Amino acid sequence: MLPRNRWFIAAALAYALLGGLLGLIWLADPGLLPVLALRAHAHLMLVGFVGMMIFGVGLHVLPRFTGHNLFSERLADAQFWLANVGLLAMVLGWFSARQLVSAAGGAALWLAFALFALNVAATVRPWARRG
Numbered sequence: 001m002l003p004r005n006r007w008f009i010a011a012a013l014a015y016a017l018l019g020g021l022l023g024l025i026w027l028a029d030p031g032l033l034p035v036l037a038l039r040a041h042a043h044l045m046l047v048g049f050v051g052m053m054i055f056g057v058g059l060h061v062l063p064r065f066t067g068h069n070l071f072s073e074r075l076a077d078a079q080f081w082l083a084n085v086g087l088l089a090m091v092l093g094w095f096s097a098r099q100l101v102s103a104a105g106g107a108a109l110w111l112a113f114a115l116f117a118l119n120v121a122a123t124v125r126p127w128a129r130r131g
Ligand code: HEM
Pocket: 019, 020, 021, 023, 024, 026, 027, 038, 039, 041, 042, 045, 046, 049, 050
């Protein structure tokens, strides 16, 4: 497995722990956290844990399932940075109530999803002839 795909999985586990910790703190005393902490929890879990796990596993297994190389490793590298910087900025923006920071993070995150979609579509290549 390529280091980048391992890093996607390591990041997923780190987000699960971080998001889970936020949930636990919320359970203990919601007053300790800012109002948008639950939105941060939801995205750390859903985009951070579930999404990054799908990215890491998907980039590893889809080329193997289809018998085609990944369309572009460089696109996947760019996707890694956009997804992680984007998610962290979005969450930090919500925590500090800075809408511009969360909007910029959200845009980077969206771009990461777009690169993944493009890379996977071009790898699976539904239009290619099958042997
Ligand atoms: C250690 C594990 C977890 C803990 C302690 C935890 C805790 C919490 C708490 C306390 C809430 C707020 C409930 C309320 O009062 O409205 C919440 C909401 C939520 N959690 Fe978790 N959770 C955990 C894992 C997860 C996972 C694995 C996911 C998804 C993959 C998830 C997704 C959500 C979502 C989407 C919400 C709703 C957020 C909102 O209403 O804005 N949680 N969680």
